[in-house]
Amino acid sequence: MSTVMRTPDASGADSASSGATAASRVFDALKQDLIRGRFAAGQKLAIGSLKTHYRVGLSPLREALNRLAAYGLLEQVNQRGFRVPALRLDELDDIADLRSQLECKALTQALQHGDAEWESQLLAAHHRLRRADERPQEMEECEQAHLRFHRTLLAPCGSPWLLRFIEQLHDQFDRYRRLAPPDLEVREVLDRQHGELVQLAMARRVSQARALLDEHIDLSHGVARGACSAP
Amino acid sequence: MSTVMRTPDASGADSASSGATAASRVFDALKQDLIRGRFAAGQKLAIGSLKTHYRVGLSPLREALNRLAAYGLLEQVNQRGFRVPALRLDELDDIADLRSQLECKALTQALQHGDAEWESQLLAAHHRLRRADERPQEMEECEQAHLRFHRTLLAPCGSPWLLRFIEQLHDQFDRYRRLAPPDLEVREVLDRQHGELVQLAMARRVSQARALLDEHIDLSHGVARGACSAP
DNA sequence: TATAATGAAAAAATCGATTTTATGGCAATG
DNA sequence: CATTGCCATAAAATCGATTTTTTCATTATA
Numbered sequence: 003m004s005t006v007m008r009t010p011d012a013s014g015a016d017s018a019s020s021g022a023t024a025a026s027r028v029f030d031a032l033k034q035d036l037i038r039g040r041f042a043a044g045q046k047l048a049i050g051s052l053k054t055h056y057r058v059g060l061s062p063l064r065e066a067l068n069r070l071a072a073y074g075l076l077e078q079v080n081q082r083g084f085r086v087p088a089l090r091l092d093e094l095d096d097i098a099d100l101r102s103q104l105e106c107k108a109l110t111q112a113l114q115h116g117d118a119e120w121e122s123q124l125l126a127a128h129h130r131l132r133r134a135d136e137r138p139q140e141m142e143e144c145e146q147a148h149l150r151f152h153r154t155l156l157a158p159c160g161s162p163w164l165l166r167f168i169e170q171l172h173d174q175f176d177r178y179r180r181l182a183p184p185d186l187e188v189r190e191v192l193d194r195q196h197g198e199l200v201q202l203a204m205a206r207r208v209s210q211a212r213a214l215l216d217e218h219i220d221l222s223h224g225v226a227r228g229a230c231s232a233p
Numbered sequence: 234m235s236t237v238m239r240t241p242d243a244s245g246a247d248s249a250s251s252g253a254t255a256a257s258r259v260f261d262a263l264k265q266d267l268i269r270g271r272f273a274a275g276q277k278l279a280i281g282s283l284k285t286h287y288r289v290g291l292s293p294l295r296e297a298l299n300r301l302a303a304y305g306l307l308e309q310v311n312q313r314g315f316r317v318p319a320l321r322l323d324e325l326d327d328i329a330d331l332r333s334q335l336e337c338k339a340l341t342q343a344l345q346h347g348d349a350e351w352e353s354q355l356l357a358a359h360h361r362l363r364r365a366d367e368r369p370q371e372m373e374e375c376e377q378a379h380l381r382f383h384r385t386l387l388a389p390c391g392s393p394w395l396l397r398f399i400e401q402l403h404d405q406f407d408r409y410r411r412l413a414p415p416d417l418e419v420r421e422v423l424d425r426q427h428g429e430l431v432q433l434a435m436a437r438r439v440s441q442a443r444a445l446l447d448e449h450i451d452l453s454h455g456v457a458r459g460a461c462s463a464p
Numbered sequence: 465t466a467t468a469a470t471g472a473a474a475a476a477a478t479c480g481a482t483t484t485t486a487t488g489g490c491a492a493t494g
Numbered sequence: 495c496a497t498t499g500c501c502a503t504a505a506a507a508t509c510g511a512t513t514t515t516t517t518c519a520t521t522a523t524a
Contacts, residue, residue, distance in 0.1 A: 023311050023507065025299070049476075059509050061292060064477085068256070068296045072303035074397070080252045081515055083476060096392050103338065161327050163405075166305075167398050174394075252515090254477065280506075290479050295507085312485055314506060469522070477514070484507070493498075 025062035029069050032056070036075045036086065037173055039181045044088045047076070074170065075177075091230040094178050098223040101171045105219065106212045108168060111159035113206050120158050121204055127154040128200045135193060145180075151196060155203065175226060182228035188221055195221075256293035260300050263287070267306045267317065268404055270412045275319045278307070305401065306408075322461040325409050329454040332402045336450065337443045339399060342390035344437050351389050352435055358385040359431045366424060376411075382427060386434065406457060413459035419452055426452075 032052075035041065053063055071078035077085050116124075127150050134140065134147035149172070156168065195218045202211035263283075266272065284294055302309035308316050347355075358381055365371065365378035380403070387399065426449045433442035 025507080026311060050474095059507095060477095061295070061508055064292070064296060065299045065507095068299045069303040072300040080254050080257060081476065082517095093393070096394050100392065100394050100398075107334065161331065162324070163327050163331050163402065167331075171394065256477080281504095290477095291507095292478055296477095312506065313487095465524105467522105467524080470520080472519090473517085475514105475516070477512100479512070480510095482507100482509070484505105486505075487503080489500105489502090491498105491500085494496090 023062065024058045025065040025069075028056045028058045028063055029066035032066055032070060033073075033075060033173075036070070037176050037180065039177065041086045043086055043181075046083060046085045049083065074174065089178060089181070089230050091227065094175075094223070094226060094230060097171055097174050097178075098219060098226070101168070101175060102216050102219045104164060104168050104171065105156060106215055108156040108159040108161065108164050109203075109211055109215050110208055111161060111164075112156050113203060113208050113211060115160050116158040116203070120154075123157075124154050124200055124203060127151045128196060131196060132193075145176075155199065175222070178226040178229040179222060180229075182226050185225050185228075188225055192218065192221055254293065255289045256296040256300075259287045259289045259294055260297035263297055263301060264304075264306060264404075267301070268407050268411065270408065272317045274317055274412075277314060277316045280314065305405065320409060320412065320461050322458065325406075325454070325457055325461060328402055328405050328409075329450060329457070332399070332406060333447050333450045335395060335399050335402065336387060337446055339387040339390040339392065339395050340434075340442055340446050341439055342392060342395075343387050344434060344439050344442060346391050347389040347434070351385075354388075355385050355431055355434060358382045359427060362427060363424075376407075386430065406453070409457040409460040410453060411460075413457050416456050416459075419456055423449065423452055 041047070047067070049060070049063065049067075053060060056063065067076060067084050068078070070076040071084060075087075077087050079085070112120075127147075131144075131147040131151045134144045138144060152172065153169075156165065159165065195214060199211060199214055199218070202214060272278070278298070280291070280294065280298075284291060287294065298307060298315050299309070301307040302315060306318075308318050310316070343351075358378075362375075362378040362382045365375045369375060383403070384400075387396065390396065426445060430442060430445055430449070433445060
């Protein structure tokens with residue numbers, strides 16, 4: 003069962019499944035590693051090393067790099083390869099501002115269209131998130147659960163392009179957030195907000211939910227700013 | 234002078250210039266042909282024919298196709314190649330709605346940040362647009378001028394990611410609009426609105442300008458709907 | 465000393481051929 | 495008659511080698 007990819011991985015599922023090509027596998031792996039900050043910001047990628055590191059040939063690797071550049075997780079300069087984008091405070095502010103704008107819109111629409119089935123899924127996603135948060139040593143587990151929770155929250159908004167952009171911004175944002183020093187106090191507030199979001203969403207309290215999501219993103223934004231050095 | 238490409242062609246300029254690679258050239262050509270509707274919607278692309286048509290080898294061609302899929306102008310299914318996305322009314326509505334939302338936001342910010350230099354550029358862009366419109370036989374000329382006008386209008390908004398998404402949506406929207414039967418009456422109104430937009434922008438009348446841009450997009454939307462058949 | 469030219473080494477991009485996977489017709493089976 | 499299995503064909507994906515372009519240390523020049 004292969005996945006239609008008008009966008010890199012529109013389904014949100016990892017292409018680790020059966021019919022995955024080498025290109026899509028290395029795309030997923032590279033994407034994760036970029037978001038997790040495994041490459042230094044601003045660094046130039048040595049294609050030769052990537053080839054050996056990810057155990058793929060040149061062609062699928064280059065195809066993956068091209069996708070990532072089009073997606074915005076890499077910069078491509080014409081005869082001089084690929085590099086990791088720098089982390090810039092002004093860009094983070096831009097990303098966070100747009101996230102607020104788009105996710106609040108999506109939330110409004112999701113509260114209008116979401117049905118009973120969605121409510122169950124949202125509760126389930128929140129439950130998984132809490133469980134994962136109880137074992138913070140499993141970082142990737144937590145991150146996955148967190149991503150899925152936010153996806154589930156906005157999923158029924160009815161606008162594929164809106165969701166696409168939100169996903170893209172989320173990936174960009176996470177590059178910053180994951181590199182920032184963690185703030186356990188803020189972290190607790192953020193966790194609490196997840197539960198409150200579920201309550202407000204189920205009760206269809208649009209404006210309150212919007213305000214809370216806005217605050218949620220803004221708090222995260224404050225933490226993520228710690229990833230930036232100079233400008 | 235090569236261009237940084239965190240996105241396909243972030244500068245808006247054609248990569249026909251000096252340091253262009255085969256991949257970026259065929260990317261530009263394919264992108265234009267897709268937007269111009271030279272391929273039937275839903276059609277599967279025969280990579281072999283593309284190779285001969287665009288006179289490039291397999292590797293650069295595949296890299297271009299991968300970029301286009303990540304950009305959303307192609308669909309990619311894992312072991313069965315690339316196809317042109319179908320034209321769907323609900324998707325067009327989605328695109329138009331988002332365009333309104335994002336472009337109005339950008340317009341507001343542009344009116345706040347735009348300086349005198351920008352005003353000159355806007356006047357110039359509008360002048361070129363009018364001149365191009367006088368020779369409607371030069372369709373591509375008109376389209377280019379039109380695109381540049383809208384780019385210039387929003388350019389100083391100060392948000393690279395917002396501009397990126399707007400550009401992407403604009404390309405998607407144009408796929409529909411260019412295939413729709415032209416409506417000369419509406420066309421005249423749209424042309425008039427361009428001039429009015431310039432006036433309102435220069436006078437920094439934010440809310441009036443927003444309302445007009447919204448109407449502008451909505452009118453275009455009505456025309457573009459003519460490109461859709463069934464759903 | 466600063467600047468420009470040079471050329472070897474490294475990296476990016478591309479090509480041609482091979483391998484892998486899907487597709488569609490046809491026979492075999494229930 | 496519908497369904498399944500099999501093969502030949504076609505297409506997609508990948509590999510290995512070649513070509514092109516950049517990089518950078520070195521030398522020549524003003």
